[in-house]
Amino acid sequence: MSVLTKGCKEKIVQSKETLLAPLVSLFDMPHPVVWNAVFKRTAPLDVEIGFGMGEFLARQASLYPERDFVGIEQLWERIYKTFKKIAETADSQNALDNIKILQADARVVFERLFLPGSIDNIYCLYPCPWPKKAHIKHRIFCQDFFKLLNNRLKDGGRITVVTDFYPYFSWMLEEVQNTGFDVQTQRVAASYDTKFERKWLSGGQQEFFEAQFVKIKNISYGLKEDVALKTYKLKEFDPKAFRFVDFKEDIAVIFKDFLFDAEQRRAMVYLIVSEGHLTQHFWVAITEQKGYWTVAKSEGQNFFPTPGIAKAIELVFEAAQNNRS
Ligand SMILES: C[S@@+](CC[C@H](N)C(=O)[O-])C[C@H]1O[C@@H](n2cnc3c(N)ncnc32)[C@H](O)[C@@H]1O
Known part of the structure; x- marks a missing residue:
């Protein structure tokens, strides 16, 4: 609904239904998902893992209305704030109906919901670093995950990961070996303006570690499919x-x-x-x-x-x- 507020600035007032519109139920659609059917058009497909408060996701969708975006996040509180961010970023010309949101573990989503060779770009900004030695097993960008993402990306598709934590960065560069990617790295200044980036910046960190993983060879990684259930x-x-x-x-x-x-x-x-x-x-x-x-x-x-x-x-x-x- 569009209303004129004091000063005649047009403001979009969102009903709860409109606010939640980007949310896609994992279970109400056939697996794997045909995203062109969900977005009702054929467009390049980008995915963000762990989008937090959704700043980057909403910005990208607004900057590139010709692309479609799927955001994956586990925490409902952050997802709800992202809906508000999407509503704020939308304007009367651009409703940001090029974003869909899934509440799930990204590993499960890539295993089951995305077809091989279907994604153009994957982004992950400031993944949980799991700094303790005993917790390294929880880090998402392990070798198996790189293989899975490789398979779901199109040829030449790209993963962008940026982290504040150098040990995670160097660990990732080991894990990506033999998973079909060419790797480009750089040290960057804060450039994504997300909640976690602002947090590290306000704590005094000036330099962050960015890696681009470009798919140069396909790795096979089977789709996990639904099974028939007996009575x-x-x-x-x-x-x-x-x-x-x-x-x-x-x-x-x-x-x-x-x-x-x-x-x-x-x-x-x-x-x-x-x-x-x-x-x-x-x-x-x-x-x-x-x-x-x-x-x-x-x-x-x-x-x-x-x-x-x-x-x-x-x-x-x-x-x-x-x-x-
Ligand atoms: C350190 S925060 C970074 C959030 C945001 N990208 C930013 O820069 O502010 C990491 C985020 O990834 C999410 N996350 C962690 N593991 C995940 C997984 N397996 N699947 C989806 N999201 C995940 C967390 O809930 C959290 O919001």
Whole structure:
């Protein structure tokens, strides 16, 4: 909605719906995502990882209306501030409908949502440095992640990473070896004007470390695809005897809770399923219908249908079968 305020300066007043418009649900669209269909046009595609307060994302989208931008961030508080930043940056000519936002772990998003050879540029400004030796394993730009990004980039596509923390910078230059990139590095002054850059700048840091990774050779890295989920049937089920033993292999399925509604004739099993970078909270329903029991995913929850989720349903079926009295 556009209104004239005092002084006749045109101001965009955003309804909550408009404010949240860039948000894309990970689960309501087919995987992998065809971004041209989401943006309803064919345009170059740039992605920012960990956009924080969204300053750079909003600026880029405003400067380059002919390009499309996907921002990935884990923290909702920052995402919400980014919506406001997008609304402030938009003007009556340019609604910034070239931005889509995903709340997720970037590793999972690149594994599942982006097709090979589909991205032009990837940006990551001031990634979490994980300075302690014991935490280095959490750094995102490890060799495996470089391989994944390589595969999802177009030929000649580019990753730009800037960090305030030299040990992370030199570690990244080791990790990128043999992942199909040509590397260009430079020391730069503060030039992105993001919250974290301003923080380091106000702390006295004048110099930052920027790397450009240009894809020169394709590395194969399979897409993680959704799997079909089964519904199991049981002739008998005794909720009082239900016991679930945690499963811990490549996939971990950990039991958290069991509820039974005697009137509804339905049991609900709450599990945590971990595989690779992905941890999902998941409910399996055991429901009596027409004289038999079904074991299946519970409706009304968001999750990626992965091999771990399929395993969780199978394990609940086995537990329900074995614990019959
Ligand atoms: C140090 S902050 C930098 C934020 C912003 N780029 C800036 O310069 O102000 C790192 C950001 O990356 C996000 N982040 C960390 N790991 C992530 C991941 N695996 N996927 C998506 N975002 C991530 C964090 O939530 C945080 O907002």
